[in-house]
Amino acid sequence: MAKNYISNSTDSPRIFKSGMLEPLSKVHFSIPLYIFIPIIAYCIYRDFTLEKVQLVAFIGYFIGGLFIWTFTEYFLHRFVFHFTPHNDWQERIHFIFHGVHHDYPRDRKRLVMPPSVSLPLAFLFYLLFKAIFSSAALFAFFPGFLLGYLCYDMMHYAMHHYTFKTNALKRIQQHHMLHHYQDPLKGFGVTSDLWDKVFHSESVMKNKLTKEKK
Numbered sequence: 001m002a003k004n005y006i007s008n009s010t011d012s013p014r015i016f017k018s019g020m021l022e023p024l025s026k027v028h029f030s031i032p033l034y035i036f037i038p039i040i041a042y043c044i045y046r047d048f049t050l051e052k053v054q055l056v057a058f059i060g061y062f063i064g065g066l067f068i069w070t071f072t073e074y075f076l077h078r079f080v081f082h083f084t085p086h087n088d089w090q091e092r093i094h095f096i097f098h099g100v101h102h103d104y105p106r107d108r109k110r111l112v113m114p115p116s117v118s119l120p121l122a123f124l125f126y127l128l129f130k131a132i133f134s135s136a137a138l139f140a141f142f143p144g145f146l147l148g149y150l151c152y153d154m155m156h157y158a159m160h161h162y163t164f165k166t167n168a169l170k171r172i173q174q175h176h177m178l179h180h181y182q183d184p185l186k187g188f189g190v191t192s193d194l195w196d197k198v199f200h201s202e203s204v205m206k207n208k209l210t211k212e213k214k
Contacts, residue, residue, distance in 0.1 A: 013100065013103075013104055013107070015095070015096055015100055024114060024116040025096070025110065025114060025116075026109035026110060026114065027109060027110075027112055027113075027114040027115065028109065029108070029111060029112045029153070029154070029157040031112070031115065032112050032113070032115070032118065032149075032150060032153050032154075033150065033154075035115055035118075035119070036118075036122075036146050036149070036150055037150070039122075039143075039146060040143040040146050040147055040150075043139045043140075043142055043143040043146075044058075044139070044140075044143055046139050047136060047139035047140050051135050051136040051139055052136070053136040053137075053139070053140055057136070057137070057140065058140040059140075060140075061133075061137050061140035061141040061144065062140050062141065062143065062144035063144060064141055064144065065140070065141040065142060065143065065144025065145035065146075065147070065148065066144045066145070066147060066148045067148075068141075068145060068148075069144070069145050069147075069148025069149055069152070070148065070189070070191060070192050070194060070195065071195055072125075072145075072148075073148070073149075073152050073189065073190060073191060074188050074189050074194075074195035074196070074199075077188040077189075077190065078188040078201070080097075081097060081098035082098065082184065082185065082188070102180065102184055105160055105180050106160050106161065108161070111156055111157040111160055111161075112153040112154075112156065112157055113153060118149070122146065122149075125142075125145065126142060129141055129142055129145070148191070151191050152190055152191050155172070155190060155191050156176075156190050159172075159173045159176050159177070159190075171193075172190075172191070172192070172193065175187050175189065175193045175196070175202075175203065176190055178203035179203065182203060182204075183203060183204065185201075186201050186202060186203045186204065187201065187202060187203045188201055
């Protein structure tokens with residue numbers, strides 16, 4: 001994705017002419033918490049009360065859901081959000097879904113996924129997992145997956161508006177800032193750089209810094 005413009009404004013630029021569509025593209029960073037924490041809590045409650053899941057099995061599937069989220073995050077960011085547009089229509093879609101974030105990385109109302117997108121996606125993933133897992137496994141795996149998504153949304157917002165203090169979080173923040181300000185075709189992991197290491201898509205500058213430290 002070509003980077004011709006970056007604004008440090010925290011305001012939200014208008015991307016839709018429609019007065020109905022424009023509000024659907026914005027959301028306060030706390031809204032995903034109010035939506036998905038109750039869903040996570042219900043899944044966990046149901047798994048132990050109705051599905052009678054064993055604790056060890058629950059922990060295993062829950063951690064599995066968290067892990068699969070990290071790959072999903074990487075895959076969506078790299079291959080969906082950063083797809084290469086080939087015409088004006090695709091360019092417009094690309095800008096709406098992710099290009100606007102790269103032009104306005106500090107936009108306070110477009111740093112977490114709006115419910116108009118996140119809820120349909122969550123439902124599709126739920127249907128996918130339902131086709132794969134038993135009910136007991138589903139209601140352990142799915143809340144782990146959703147928790148991974150919430151961590152992604154909250155960390156992404158914080159990376160653009162706060163300075164992390166711990167070394168581990170500083171490293172992840174640097175990883176994401178290099179994606180924005182150096183090379184948007186590198187560094188697709190947000191909550192983790194694991195899959196960037198696996199698929200060799202780490203930032204060049206980060207690799208240089210790492211070598212210098214060694």
